[in-house]
Amino acid sequence: MTYITKPRLHHPTLTANKVGYTRRDYEGRISTLCAGCGHDSISAAIIQACWELDIAPHRVAKLSGIGCSSKTPDYFLGASHGFNTVHGRMPSALTGANLANRDLLYLGVSGDGDSASIGLGQFANAMRRGVRMAYIVENNGVYGLTKGQFSATADRGSKSKKGVINSDSPIDLVGIALQLGATYVARSFSGDKEQLVPLIKGAMEHGGAAFIDIISPCVTFNNHSGSTKSYDYVREHNEAVSRIDFISSRDEITAMYAPGEVVEVQQHDGSMLRLRKLRADYDPTDRYGAMSYMQAHQARGEIVTGLLYVDPVATDLHTSLNTSDHALNAMGVAQLCPGSKALDIINRALR
Amino acid sequence: MKPIESINDFVIKFANVNGSGSASANELFAKAILRMGVPVSPRNIFPSNIQGMPTWYEARVCEDGYAGRRGGVDMMVAMNPQTWDADLAEIEPGGYLFYDSTRPLPPSKFRSDVNVIAVPLTEITNAVYTDPRQRQLFKNIIYVGALSVLLDVDADVFEKLFAEQYKGKERLLESNIRALHMGRDYVKQNLKAPLGIRVKRSDQVGDKIFVDGNSAIGLGMVFGGATVAAWYPITPSTSVPEAFQKYCEKFRVDPVTRQHNFAIVQAEDELASIGMVVGAGWNGARAFTATSGPGISLMTEFIGLSYFAEIPVTIVNVQRGGPSTGMPTRTQQSDLISCAYASHGDTKHVLLFPQDPHECFEHAAAALDLADRLQAPIFVMTDLDIGMNQRLCKPFTWDDARDYDRGKVMTAEELEAGKDFGRYKDVDGDGIPWRTLPGTHPTKGSFFTRGTTRDPYARYSERGPDYIYNMERLLRKFKTAADLVPQPVLRNAPKKTSYGVIYFGSTTPAMHEALDVLEADGVHIDALRLCAFPFPESVNQFIAAHEKVFVVEQNRDAQMRSMLVNELDVNPAQLVRVLHYDGTPITARFITRAIRDIVQPAAAVPLRQKEAA
Ligand SMILES: Cc1ncc(C[n+]2csc(CCOP(=O)(O)OP(=O)(O)O)c2C)c(N)n1
Numbered sequence: 029m030t031y032i033t034k035p036r037l038h039h040p041t042l043t044a045n046k047v048g049y050t051r052r053d054y055e056g057r058i059s060t061l062c063a064g065c066g067h068d069s070i071s072a073a074i075i076q077a078c079w080e081l082d083i084a085p086h087r088v089a090k091l092s093g094i095g096c097s098s099k100t101p102d103y104f105l106g107a108s109h110g111f112n113t114v115h116g117r118m119p120s121a122l123t124g125a126n127l128a129n130r131d132l133l134y135l136g137v138s139g140d141g142d143s144a145s146i147g148l149g150q151f152a153n154a155m156r157r158g159v160r161m162a163y164i165v166e167n168n169g170v171y172g173l174t175k176g177q178f179s180a181t182a183d184r185g186s187k188s189k190k191g192v193i194n195s196d197s198p199i200d201l202v203g204i205a206l207q208l209g210a211t212y213v214a215r216s217f218s219g220d221k222e223q224l225v226p227l228i229k230g231a232m233e234h235g236g237a238a239f240i241d242i243i244s245p246c247v248t249f250n251n252h253s254g255s256t257k258s259y260d261y262v263r264e265h266n267e268a269v270s271r272i273d274f275i276s277s278r279d280e281i282t283a284m285y286a287p288g289e290v291v292e293v294q295q296h297d298g299s300m301l302r303l304r305k306l307r308a309d310y311d312p313t314d315r316y317g318a319m320s321y322m323q324a325h326q327a328r329g330e331i332v333t334g335l336l337y338v339d340p341v342a343t344d345l346h347t348s349l350n351t352s353d354h355a356l357n358a359m360g361v362a363q364l365c366p367g368s369k370a371l372d373i374i375n376r377a378l379r
Numbered sequence: 380m381k382p383i384e385s386i387n388d389f390v391i392k393f394a395n396v397n398g399s400g401s402a403s404a405n406e407l408f409a410k411a412i413l414r415m416g417v418p419v420s421p422r423n424i425f426p427s428n429i430q431g432m433p434t435w436y437e438a439r440v441c442e443d444g445y446a447g448r449r450g451g452v453d454m455m456v457a458m459n460p461q462t463w464d465a466d467l468a469e470i471e472p473g474g475y476l477f478y479d480s481t482r483p484l485p486p487s488k489f490r491s492d493v494n495v496i497a498v499p500l501t502e503i504t505n506a507v508y509t510d511p512r513q514r515q516l517f518k519n520i521i522y523v524g525a526l527s528v529l530l531d532v533d534a535d536v537f538e539k540l541f542a543e544q545y546k547g548k549e550r551l552l553e554s555n556i557r558a559l560h561m562g563r564d565y566v567k568q569n570l571k572a573p574l575g576i577r578v579k580r581s582d583q584v585g586d587k588i589f590v591d592g593n594s595a596i597g598l599g600m601v602f603g604g605a606t607v608a609a610w611y612p613i614t615p616s617t618s619v620p621e622a623f624q625k626y627c628e629k630f631r632v633d634p635v636t637r638q639h640n641f642a643i644v645q646a647e648d649e650l651a652s653i654g655m656v657v658g659a660g661w662n663g664a665r666a667f668t669a670t671s672g673p674g675i676s677l678m679t680e681f682i683g684l685s686y687f688a689e690i691p692v693t694i695v696n697v698q699r700g701g702p703s704t705g706m707p708t709r710t711q712q713s714d715l716i717s718c719a720y721a722s723h724g725d726t727k728h729v730l731l732f733p734q735d736p737h738e739c740f741e742h743a744a745a746a747l748d749l750a751d752r753l754q755a756p757i758f759v760m761t762d763l764d765i766g767m768n769q770r771l772c773k774p775f776t777w778d779d780a781r782d783y784d785r786g787k788v789m790t791a792e793e794l795e796a797g798k799d800f801g802r803y804k805d806v807d808g809d810g811i812p813w814r815t816l817p818g819t820h821p822t823k824g825s826f827f828t829r830g831t832t833r834d835p836y837a838r839y840s841e842r843g844p845d846y847i848y849n850m851e852r853l854l855r856k857f858k859t860a861a862d863l864v865p866q867p868v869l870r871n872a873p874k875k876t877s878y879g880v881i882y883f884g885s886t887t888p889a890m891h892e893a894l895d896v897l898e899a900d901g902v903h904i905d906a907l908r909l910c911a912f913p914f915p916e917s918v919n920q921f922i923a924a925h926e927k928v929f930v931v932e933q934n935r936d937a938q939m940r941s942m943l944v945n946e947l948d949v950n951p952a953q954l955v956r957v958l959h960y961d962g963t964p965i966t967a968r969f970i971t972r973a974i975r976d977i978v979q980p981a982a983a984v985p986l987r988q989k990e991a992a
């Protein structure tokens with residue numbers, strides 16, 4: 029039994045956003061994860077991002093698979109409906125949910141075991157279809173919930189807590205997402221809130237399949253030396269290609285930057301992603317450039333983070349299927365049933 | 380040798396090569412007989428292959444309307460040299476062999492007790508057509524034409540069918556009529572016609588429709604309000620989503636915007652197709668998937684989630700021969716247990732058993748209502764025999780006053796008014812809790828759906844009492860389901876009897892015919908057709924009222940019998956297995972023999988005498 033009501037302390041900084049909610053309103057139940065787990069920082073970043081975006085919490089549907097990471101939707105956005113599905117199959121459930129009601133925002137939360145091991149096929153196919161969602165993988169290189177076995181994203185040569193060296197090649201979810209047509213692809217680090225919050229905001233407002241691979245250390249099973257997913261290792265090897273500022277369509281653009289430093293990308297809903305380039309040679313709207321940049325830098329042991337690719341005119345599965353602008357789940361017999369007259373005509377044709 | 384003489388009661392079988400375009404010609408032939416007012420029930424017998432392999436089309440012409448497979452063949456249309464010997468052997472003594480005599484065959488290739496009808500089809504065709512594709516297609520029409528004279532089917536019936544089919548395509552219309560008459564003329568000029576077996580105009584078809592079960596399900600899903608479908612191709616279920624798509628394109632495209640009031644996804648596998656429909660069901664859309672045995676095996680984890688987290692979803696299982704890949708193009712009823720108890724832990728699911736395409740339509744729409752009402756997976760259990768064969772059945776009906784039953788969905792207004800919302804709480808004793816849809820209310824009614832245990836307010840809990848409460852409530856819900864599902868249909872014998880028979884689904888037409896035959900022999904049996912699982916109390920009463928109850932089903936392990944024993948605690952000795960599972964549809968002959976062997980062993984003592992003894 030883990031249901032604990034959080035004390036509702038009133039803090040002077042708890043100011044309401046444009047839709048009248050305080051940051052507190054975006055929280056969920058108290059986390060039961062290990063103290064220091066990267067996943068909790070990601071939950072905090074999601075809370076911050078949704079609050080800053082002025083999203084009414086109940087307009088978000090959060091879906092997840094199974095794992096420590098997949099438990100987290102219980103720990104944020106308590107006023108949203110959540111669905112903890114089965115291991116590795118969040119993408120399909122989210123796809124169906126999205127088809128049923130295109131008016132909600134879809135947040136998919138998964139782990140590296142959930143998405144790269146058991147669920148690789150569903151991950152890949154959801155990207156291919158361009159399901160509109162923010163898909164977050166909380167990547168710690170291990171199965172946290174089953175006590176530290178290597179997952180499919182563990183780097184070759186990395187060492188487990190028990191001293192075993194991983195001999196398999198890692199699956200790079202970012203590379204797969206890029207290849208399969210995701211229209212917003214980012215990598216970040218749970219310990220870099222400044223980078224993470226705007227990335228999540230951009231993903232939530234994106235018009236197609238948005239994917240963020242967030243390295244999120246497992247303090248209990250994968251934070252030792254020899255691990256390539258520990259806090260220390262990621263801090264040492266983090267190479268950000270850009271910093272983004274997320275400017276929603278409702279905000280006024282205030283900051284000014286020197287030309288050439290900044291790439292501005294307007295998303296379908298009018299929101300603006302302003303990327304401060306940290307690498308002069310990086311173009312975040314060039315999918316193939318992003319792929320080769322990533323591969324070259326990863327080969328040198330760098331962990332490339334930031335918004336790696338964005339297609340500002342992304343479309344989604346609803347566009348491909350030409351589904352109604354109105355939510356399918358709200359349609360009734362009047363819209364859906366052809367009626368007895370139509371049936372008589374069918375009967376006649378079957379005689 | 381006396382040739383078989385029979386009007387409006389015979390079996391004709393077409394031996395064809397897969398991919399030769401014979402399917403539409405054969406269907407034309409069947410429809411023409413229907414237009415003569417005589418019932419026909421055809422069956423496709425085909426291998427798991429696309430081209431070049433043998434296929435058969437076996438049509439039973441039967442004025443009495445028996446739609447089950449009869450067994451035996453009165454006339455063979457032998458168009459496939461590959462299967463000649465076996466096809467020849469199958470003809471009943473006194474039967475007819477129709478073949479393409481362009482190339483002469485040695486006498487050893489014939490039977491002396493079979494009447495041979497030689498038509499040089501290839502010669503006739505090639506004299507007129509040069510294009511290879513045309514030759515193939517028109518050869519089929521020419522043999523239909525030849526048969527029509529032999530069996531005394533009127534030419535105008537065909538001409539009318541062509542006119543309907545090729546409306547606005549005059550050239551096609553004309554060329555088909557010409558080919559038909561080429562066949563007819565040859566027979567009229569060269570052979571003796573009609574044969575001893577033949578068709579005579581009757582009025583036994585009435586307003587019945589001729590349709591396959593899979594199309595009927597696709598249509599039922601449109602009428603029933605399904606908006607999301609996800610599927611992965613598998614024989615014999617593929618034509619269900621295809622039909623759904625076809626009817627959606629006809630009825631669900633907004634006339635102004637051209638936008639679709641439906642979404643269909645061909646998923647990457649059955650794990651994904653069930654996942655999508657579970658996600659859609661969770662989010663309040665009516666959603667279904669269609670599959671067959673292997674797909675069910677893959678779906679079981681999600682089925683357990685749907686059961687335990689109580690998410691509406693409809694699953695169509697068009698059963699085929701198992702286990703494993705089994706007999707993918709043959710029919711069976713062998714997924715009863717794998718569906719009724721699908722997934723790990725204690726689970727039970729609602730199954731519906733349509734008997735024909737008419738009920739496929741009804742059960743599809745009913746399943747969507749039941750899924751919403753019961754917040755659970757609902758299986759529509761058909762099989763290849765009903766699914767992929769056209770069957771003469773009652774026309775589809777729809778009551779325009781009917782609304783969809785969306786079940787217990789709490790609205791924003793109710794939440795606002797302070798109505799207590801416990802997602803997994805039984806408030807009125809039927810075991811069905813209330814649910815809310817995502818996005819309903821800004822602050823009330825949200826909950827976290829999960830496959831782990833929880834308390835009545837959806838809060839994670841591994842406390843024993845919370846778990847038991849929930850599991851007992853699910854049982855109560857299952858009991859409620861027994862009253863909501865389509866109820867069994869009783870057919871009493873004219874005399875009181877201690878024998879009963881239980882049957883369901885595609886066995887129905889063969890069973891009814893067997894009951895008539897047995898009845899005529901003085902063997903009285905009360906019959907109960909099951910339309911769904913769980914079993915309502917009336918099933919228990921039926922079994923209790925009879926000493927012996929035959930359970931007729933199309934699988935090896937008597938799965939329905941096991942379910943009856945398991946669920947109703949009846950004495951297994953009371954339930955006698957009648958099992959047919961070689962992949963062909965069960966016949967009245969098989970059932971009659973099996974029952975007679977028990978009721979009138981060897982000496983064939985009349986039942987009444989035996990009972991008196
Ligand atoms: C079908 C199935 N197999 C195995 C498991 C056991 N299991 C639960 S979580 C998990 C791994 C989770 O790893 P990951 O997605 O990386 O999440 P993390 O706990 O590391 O955040 C496994 C194997 C399961 N729940 N279901």
Ligand code: SF4
Nearest residue numbers: 062065096172246247
């Ligand atoms: S085991 Fe690892 S992943 Fe799971 S909660 Fe603990 S630190 Fe986080």
Ligand SMILES: [Mg+2]
Nearest residue numbers: 139140141170
């Ligand atoms: Mg992990």
